[in-house]
Amino acid sequence: MSDTPAPTPAPTAPPPLLEARGLVRTHHGEGGPVHAVRGVDLTVRRGEFVAVTGPSGAGKSTLLHLLGGLQRPDAGTIRLDGESTDGYTEARWAVDRRRSIGFVFQFFNLVSNLTVADNVELPALLAGASARHARAERERLLDELGLAAKARSMPGELSGGEQQRVALARALVNQPRLLLADEPAGSLDSKGTREVMRLLARFHQRGQTIVLVTHDARLASVADRVISFFDGRVTDDVTFADEGATGPARVVEPRD
């Protein structure tokens, strides 16, 4: 027997949070096939804030839907935390979407006949949290988002900006590993847009991984990485590194 100690294994880096390879998705509408996503490779690391920008019809929403399992790719693979989703059933995707992916959309999609509090709490209860935990998380987020006084209101009684903050609270209530936002300021005025920018920046600073789809360069400017998307493909991918790299559309801190 040798006295030489066994070498310490080199630490292995954790897999990226999201890894997409060769994603393809064609829609079949009345006007014939639309090649919305034509072969996309994308890696998102934990804690990144990635904005996907591009003109209307570029395929941004389709890409986001693929990443969140709302649509299936025709070809390609998505790995979440190193795990391939290739064999995922609808039910398996539903579990992931409920527990670990938060979505925010342009039109809020709140349940109109539930109070603000119930809208925020619902995903936690659906994910199996205890009533007590769901309530505590809901209260924490409503407080944080300045909505505590609106907890008993119905969504229709709120401004667009307030409704979007409720939608953000709902998306975050299960502390998702990934937040996917599709034009979250698309139906808001400039004040609402600034608010969304500030909130996304704040949650990102706390470590939330975010993929944001927008054609609004100002909104994209709060991200630390901007991917340009055109005609179903990534045409540019710029990371604004800590060393202070700046880009043409870089606007750092949203101000009132």
Ligand SMILES: Nc1ncnc2c1ncn2[C@@H]1O[C@H](COP(=O)(O)OP(=O)(O)OP(=O)(O)O)[C@@H](O)[C@H]1O
């Ligand atoms: N369900 C569908 N059936 C048929 N065509 C679709 C469908 N969904 C999207 N498309 C088409 O696919 C292309 C990409 O659409 P997508 O919504 O992904 O683009 P986008 O960049 O998000 O656009 P926008 O900024 O206007 O939302 C467009 O030509 C769109 O009309």
